[in-house]
Amino acid sequence: MLLLKLLGNRSHCLNCRTPTLQLQVQRCVNIWSKQGPIANGVSRNALLLSAKNFLYARNGARRWLSAVDTKRAAKSLRGTTWGDLKEIFALAAPYKGRLCLGLSMLAISSSIYLFVPRILGKLIDEFDEMKKKKEEAGTEDSASSLARYFKENPMAMLGVLFIGACAISARIYFMHTAGQLIINNLRTKVFSAVMRQDMAFFDKNKVGEMVSRLSTDSLIVGYAVSMNLSEGARALVTFFGSGALMVYTSLAMTKVVLFVIPIILGTFYVFGRLQRRYTQMMQEAVASANQIATERFSNVRTVRMLVAEKKEQAAYIERMMEIWRISKLEGIARGAMFGGFQFTGYFAMTVVLYYGSSLIGQGLLTYGDLSSFCLYAVFCATSLGNLSNFYTELMKGLGASSRLFELKNRVPAIPLTGGIKAEHLIGEIHFESVAFAYPNREESPIFTDINLKIPAGKITAVVGPSGSGKSTLAQLILRLYDPDQGRITVDGVDLKEYDPSWWRRQIGTVSQEPVLFSTTIWNNIAYGAEKAEEVENGRVQQAAQQSNSLEFIHDFPDGFQTLVGELGSSMLSGGQKQRIAIARALIMNPRILVMDEATSALDATSEYLVRQALSKLLANSHQTVLIIAHRLSTIKHADQIAVLDKGTIVELGTFEDLMRIEDGVFKKLVEKQTIGWREDSF
Numbered sequence: 001m002l003l004l005k006l007l008g009n010r011s012h013c014l015n016c017r018t019p020t021l022q023l024q025v026q027r028c029v030n031i032w033s034k035q036g037p038i039a040n041g042v043s044r045n046a047l048l049l050s051a052k053n054f055l056y057a058r059n060g061a062r063r064w065l066s067a068v069d070t071k072r073a074a075k076s077l078r079g080t081t082w083g084d085l086k087e088i089f090a091l092a093a094p095y096k097g098r099l100c101l102g103l104s105m106l107a108i109s110s111s112i113y114l115f116v117p118r119i120l121g122k123l124i125d126e127f128d129e130m131k132k133k134k135e136e137a138g139t140e141d142s143a144s145s146l147a148r149y150f151k152e153n154p155m156a157m158l159g160v161l162f163i164g165a166c167a168i169s170a171r172i173y174f175m176h177t178a179g180q181l182i183i184n185n186l187r188t189k190v191f192s193a194v195m196r197q198d199m200a201f202f203d204k205n206k207v208g209e210m211v212s213r214l215s216t217d218s219l220i221v222g223y224a225v226s227m228n229l230s231e232g233a234r235a236l237v238t239f240f241g242s243g244a245l246m247v248y249t250s251l252a253m254t255k256v257v258l259f260v261i262p263i264i265l266g267t268f269y270v271f272g273r274l275q276r277r278y279t280q281m282m283q284e285a286v287a288s289a290n291q292i293a294t295e296r297f298s299n300v301r302t303v304r305m306l307v308a309e310k311k312e313q314a315a316y317i318e319r320m321m322e323i324w325r326i327s328k329l330e331g332i333a334r335g336a337m338f339g340g341f342q343f344t345g346y347f348a349m350t351v352v353l354y355y356g357s358s359l360i361g362q363g364l365l366t367y368g369d370l371s372s373f374c375l376y377a378v379f380c381a382t383s384l385g386n387l388s389n390f391y392t393e394l395m396k397g398l399g400a401s402s403r404l405f406e407l408k409n410r411v412p413a414i415p416l417t418g419g420i421k422a423e424h425l426i427g428e429i430h431f432e433s434v435a436f437a438y439p440n441r442e443e444s445p446i447f448t449d450i451n452l453k454i455p456a457g458k459i460t461a462v463v464g465p466s467g468s469g470k471s472t473l474a475q476l477i478l479r480l481y482d483p484d485q486g487r488i489t490v491d492g493v494d495l496k497e498y499d500p501s502w503w504r505r506q507i508g509t510v511s512q513e514p515v516l517f518s519t520t521i522w523n524n525i526a527y528g529a530e531k532a533e534e535v536e537n538g539r540v541q542q543a544a545q546q547s548n549s550l551e552f553i554h555d556f557p558d559g560f561q562t563l564v565g566e567l568g569s570s571m572l573s574g575g576q577k578q579r580i581a582i583a584r585a586l587i588m589n590p591r592i593l594v595m596d597e598a599t600s601a602l603d604a605t606s607e608y609l610v611r612q613a614l615s616k617l618l619a620n621s622h623q624t625v626l627i628i629a630h631r632l633s634t635i636k637h638a639d640q641i642a643v644l645d646k647g648t649i650v651e652l653g654t655f656e657d658l659m660r661i662e663d664g665v666f667k668k669l670v671e672k673q674t675i676g677w678r679e680d681s682f
């Protein structure tokens with residue numbers, strides 16, 4: 001029982017418990033050396049027998065370990081994660097000063113707390129007759145004289161322990177703050193990398209999953225190279241320090257404990273790898289659950305309208321079950337690992353005490369030395385356990401980092417910047433034999449052969465059945481995607497040669513479902529400008545007026561300072577949102593305007609107001625305008641109308657031209673809508 005208690009005290013804060021342990025060790029030694037059979041009815045012979053069995057088991061384990069394909073494992077690690085490891089530590093490089101300070105504090109605290117057991121051992125020997133005789137003969141060593149000094153000046157001992165404690169506090173502070181800096185750095189880098197990605201990337205990756213990686217994974221990686229690094233370094237110093245002191249205290253007993261080490265190492269190697277795999281699986285499962293929560297919470301209105309709460313709950317529970325399944329596996333791996341440590345640790349201590357007591361009996365060891373040795377052995381075993389923690393946390397960090405680095409290092413197919421910035425843009429856009437399929441649906445191309453000239457300073461309308469690719473055409477103009485074949489030119493130059501950001505700044509866009517950000521109306525309108533903070537107040541007012549928004553904005557008590565979006569106190573109607581989006585598109589007086597169903601959400605009056613404003617605007621400016629419209633009556637005055645169907649432009653001309661084509665797609669669409677409107681009116 002005493003042994004159980006002794007080993008049960010093997011905790012991470014061994015340093016503060018040393019006196020208690022010392023006493024317990026002493027009591028065990030007494031029992032073993034003087035009383036023979038020990039508690040729980042286990043005899044010395046039985047212990048020796050189990051030691052023999054243990055040796056057989058160890059050989060078996062060694063054979064089993066060699067059966068594990070270590071070469072292949074190492075190769076796969078080399079291929080996928082050693083690079084990541086280097087990258088993880090590169091993240092820590094900017095904070096090396098802080099990390100080094102933390103590690104210096106570690107050196108101070110470790111030196112103090114490693115020396116304490118030796119001093120305590122010597123204090124015990126103060127009561128040992130054999131030792132006393134040695135001292136009288138003048139053979140006292142420096143540790144003994146230091147022990148005597150501390151015995152006479154207990155406040156000095158307290159002072160040394162206090163310095164050690166301060167060093168520990170400082171270490172934790174430096175490591176903790178370094179960790180947070182690393183996490184912030186990593187999050188910023190990953191966020192910027194994700195923001196740089198092309199649309200194809202966002203089509204393939206789920207937003208909730210990426211947010212989860214940004215929050216949870218970076219936390220794990222940051223911890224792996226800060227607090228974990230410090231714990232690992234502490235474990236390493238303690239392991240080698242106490243190992244060396246074990247040898248110094250008693251070489252014979254050190255040999256006895258040595259045979260357990262390979263087993264402990266093997267245990268944490270195998271289970272550490274296993275744990276890493278489960279952690280990665282867990283991260284993916286949590287990210288998938290987060291994805292569901294994010295998407296459903298942000299679309300809660302749709303869920304409510306479709307009475308889909310139960311369905312969504314079931315989908316979420318399914319993800320929770322998956323997390324539970326992985327968690328059980330992770331639990332088994334962790335349990336087996338810690339059970340393994342506990343077993344090997346207890347076994348080693350049993351053997352040490354047994355053998356140590358017999359050495360005392362033969363006069364080859366003092367009580368104090370055995371006490372110190374046992375404490376060092378416990379330190380050594382604990383640090384081995386901590387090293388295993390360090391290893392598994394590092395593996396966790398590697399697991400979490402591999403996806404993060406993939407995000408961070410991904411090179412977008414369409415860069416954000418780089419290329420020509422034309423001084424005088426005319427704004428003629430030409431689609432030349434363009435073919436395109438969305439990267440995530442390559443099997444069903446949207447365009448097979450598009451040839452279309454969008455003249456500068458004119459209004460071009462694009463119409464076609466739903467799903468024919470009208471919005472896709474606008475996305476290709478904005479260079480959110482590149483054509484698979486053919487090319488798009490602007491003023492005769494391939495669009496790929498222009499600087500993408502510069503090019504997008506020449507285009508004012510109002511999309512089908514405009515999104516406003518959670519900030520004031522003023523900021524939302526100014527957001528369209530290159531430098532929002534430099535936009536003049538008058539310009540914002542003007543854009544609001546052009547889009548017929550001024551009146552309703554003034555109706556809000558806070559006017560332009562009214563908060564909108566998710567955090568907004570005032571919810572805007574669809575029409576109001578659309579008009580603010582139009583103001584945002586107009587703020588920079590863009591050379592090209594792309595209106596994708598820009599008036600679809602407006603009621604008849606609002607639509608009239610917006611249309612009137614736009615007509616005025618278009619009449620006075622010489623912008624190139626592309627209108628994607630469903631209400632065909634609204635594009636009567638367009639300079640040309642392109643009809644999209646089955647992946648190509650099937651008709652092109654003015655409203656009158658197209659209405660003259662018998663059995664034409666456009667004519668049919670117009671007729672269908674006219675009938676639809678008539679039916680609607682009943």
Ligand SMILES: Nc1ncnc2c1ncn2[C@@H]1O[C@H](COP(=O)(O)OP(=O)(O)OP(=O)(O)O)[C@@H](O)[C@H]1O
Nearest residue numbers: 203438440441446465466467468469470471472473
């Ligand atoms: N990001 C995407 N990834 C894969 N397929 C997409 C993507 N966006 C649109 N599509 C598909 O491309 C096709 C054309 O879509 P698009 O939105 O361009 O049509 P549209 O003519 O504007 O339709 P509507 O008039 O209904 O708005 C549709 O079949 C749609 O499902």
